[in-house]
Amino acid sequence: MPDSVYAYLSTSLRSAAIAAFGEQTAATVDIAIEKPKHASHGDISSPVALALAKTLKQNPVAVANRLMAGFPWDERYVSSDPGLERTVAGGFINFRLSSAYLQKALIASVQSPRTFGRNQAMPAKRILFEFVSANPTGPMVVVNGRAAAIGDTVARVNAWLGHSVEREYYVNDYGNQVNLLGKSIACRYYQSLGRDGAIPEGGYEGEYIRDLAAEISAALPEVASMAPAQAEELFTAEALARIMAQQKEILAAYGVRYDRWFRESDLHKSDAPAKVLALLRGRGLVYEKDGAVWFTSSQFGDEKDRVLVRQDSSPTYFLADLSYHMHKATRGFDESYTFWGPDHHGYLPRLEGAVKALGLSTTVFKNFIIQQVNLIRDGQPFRMSKRKGDFITMADLLGEVGVDAMRYFFLMRRLSSHFDFDMTLATKKSDDNPVYYVQYAHARTCSLLVHAQQQGFANDEIAAASPGMLSEAEEFALLRRIAEFPTLLVQTAHYVEPQRITTYLETFASDFHVFYQKHRIVTDNRPLSCARLLLTCGVRNVIRLGLDLLGVSAPERM
RNA sequence: GUGCCUUUAGCUCAACUGGAUAGAGCAGCGGAUUUCUAAUCCGCAGGUUAGGGGUUCGAUUCCCUUAAGGCACGCCA
The missing domain is CATH 1.10.730.10 (Isoleucyl-tRNA Synthetase; Domain 1)
Structure with a gap:
């Protein structure tokens, strides 16, 4: 017995179409099952006769009537009572759910609320969800909150359906950005001792850098006697640990717990990047130019080729990311979702191209861009300025509007829409919320x-x-x-x-x-x-x- | 300049992925409570789905084009 009325209707309509018009004709159409816009049309309907009418060059209503002549009615799903609803209208075939079906659903929702909605027919899959993955070089921003709500909820839904889900956070704790983090903190530290020195080019200037410098030097006084290079290293490692701990705390308060925090630096400690490089090289998709190693991403829909290994022989973020994907691929997931921030949409063509080039299935690896968030306060766009200090982080927003409103609001819109978050409305305890x-x-x-x-x-x-x-x-x-x-x-x-x-x-x-x-x-x-x-x-x-x-x-x- | 996202009622958005008369909430106006929670309900009004073209039985949905807003365009991550 099919476990849903949808399964029942699509197999039944298919067999009715075969009976009425033969296998060949029936095979030309999809059996679409949909919910009508207007309740007066019934609970569920199918436009299959409209599609068949085209193939057969016949009147849709006549086609629908002929098709329904041999329809295998089953009262466990739909009511065949002709007085209840016109079955055929304008070529649409309309169904009313039977009382038996509705009552069964009610009983299930009351008696077994812990499994109601679980899809027994679907084979359980192992699915990985990677989301947020904000750089550990500063506070999480509001769009991270949107990604957290979406990634977590999509994971929850899949888990509810019976799949085995894992949540993962990719930590970009390697490379130029983290080096700059350490240098920036060291600089603030030395400044606090009255020594000269400016924040390096492209470094971090936020107030939190000063706080980290003060906290870390207080906790680890030995930094005072260290050589600058050594101190920088300590600041980097310690700052990463603190920022990550804070991210975990905020996300936990937001109802999101990860199964794994995957550190990019671990990839670089292994030979994973070299293996990916060798694999691509073996397929003739890599070449050298200007002392760097390039991937022919333009062959895969990217606007230009991209560097995998720099002139100074260090691997790029791109190469590390590819080895991360290879790593995911070896872990046996049936599906792997990655939710990217809005700043990554220019990055996806090269990534998806390379994933394809590596022979990884695009039906397994699915990428989604979560679009930006604009804050609205008192009806006005809230322009954020780091310099002026009126910058709202994810934690700030969480503190101001609370978990319920924040998650709910972020989940009201589809991921691709640019979202205006109305802070005034979200905090309002009234009926327009x-x-x-x-x-x-x-x-x-x-x-x-x-x-x-x-x-x-x-x-x-x-x-x-x-x-x-x-x-x-x-x-x-x-x-x-x-x-x-x-x-x-x-x-x-x-x-x-x-x-x-x-x-x-x-x-x-x-x-x-x-x-x-x-x-x-x-x-x-x-x-x-x-x-x-x-x-x-x-x-x-x-x-x-x-x-x-x-x-x-x-x-x-x- | 190139690429991507977005454009639906005054505002914020739906429309089950090409189907029937484009629907909700808010805001506006008018009503409902001797009652199990009025943080509720009912009614009214509000539309050339940004503009134009195309594809077909049928388009908010797909294609082309124009316009507007946003984001990204690094041997950073």
């Missing part, structure tokens, strides 16, 4: 169940209620929402679009508020009350589950 709207619906279900208990409704009695008592339009709307949840998760994971969950929760919350407004749940009619309380349980579980996947709390009282 969507986080509270959804949380309030959850709190309402909880207080309703508490109220029912006080009125003498026992949990057992509610659990044994008959969902067949539910007949109002508002009740069916909620049943459909619950039944829709498993598909929502599959699609969210497939398209990597977490905003589907926030959109879903908002409409779901709205449906519940409407239901609540229109119907009294706890009444003298005991069987009906129990059925409505059962429904309320399902609503509560699914909203809570959705909020959990977003990393947003589900308060029981507000």
Whole structure:
């Protein structure tokens, strides 16, 4: 038995098409299953007859009717009651979910909330998610917060679906940037001792550099007696450790825990970069020019060739990144997602080109750019200036708006959209803040169940209620929402679009508020009350589950 | 200059990846509470989907083009 109505419909429509028009014709079309825009069209529909009509050069309605003549109706999924809905309209084939299907979903959401929505049909995969990976040379910025929310939630959804997920943070603790970090701190340290010296070209000038210099020299007084080069090294190592610890702390407070912090420097300690170089060289994709070693990335869609090994024979970030990808490839993941910041979109063509050149599968390695974030305060764009000191970091934003609003807001939009974060709205505890709207619906279900208990409704009695008592339009709307949840998760994971969950929760919350407004749940009619309380349980579980996947709390009282 | 992202109601965004009458929230206006939470609900109004062209039964979605905004263009990471 197919585990979803989608699977049932697509196989059934396929076999009906074969029966009606023969295998050859049926094979020419995809069986699309979609949710109609208007509820009056049914719960699920398929435009397959429109596509077939084109191949057959026949009237779509006639094609649809012929196709449906041999359709294998199954009441466990859809209702075949012709009075319920016109099955064929304008060439679309419309279905209504059966009561049996809806009731089964409700029971599942109430009885096994810890597995509701898990996809048993899908084989479990091992999936790696790398995200944030901010340079350990300064504080994390607001776009890192967006990446953290998205990467973590996509990982949560995949884990929920039954996959084995790992979260990884790539630490760029090697090369010029970290050297500059150490030099900058050393410079501030010597300045504090009254010695001369300027921050090196391209070095870090933020206030936190002074703080690090003071903290480290206080913790490790022996730095005073060290030669400058040695002191620089110590400052570098110690600063990296401190910055990483701080990043971990902030991310943990934000609800994100990584399974692994992968250090770039470890790659350089091994022969991994040399191996990648040899591999590319063996394929004739490498050449020498101006004393450097180049990769022919222009053959792979990049605008020009890129350097792998510099004139001074040190490896570039690019080469290290390729060896990192090779390393990931040897670890046996079925899929490997990398979420990049907006500043990396120019980098992806060469990376994807090289990944292809290395023979790595592009269906395994998937890259996503998370677009920039603009802060809005009091309706005005908040222009950040490091010099003036009015710079808002990820930690600042977290402190100001809190985990719930911050994660929720970052998850409201698709990754590719440039996001305006309205700080004033996010901190507002009012009805125009969507986080509270959804949380309030959850709190309402909880207080309703508490109220029912006080009125003498026992949990057992509610659990044994008959969902067949539910007949109002508002009740069916909620049943459909619950039944829709498993598909929502599959699609969210497939398209990597977490905003589907926030959109879903908002409409779901709205449906519940409407239901609540229109119907009294706890009444003298005991069987009906129990059925409505059962429904309320399902609503509560699914909203809570959705909020959990977003990393947003589900308060029981507000 | 080149590449990438974005452009849908006054504002912020959806539209299940090419389907039916483009939908929500906020803001605006008008209503609903002797009731299980009014952080709620109901109604009204709001559109040439930035402009133009193309592809086809059908386009917000795909292609071309123009415009606007943003980001990136290093032997940094």
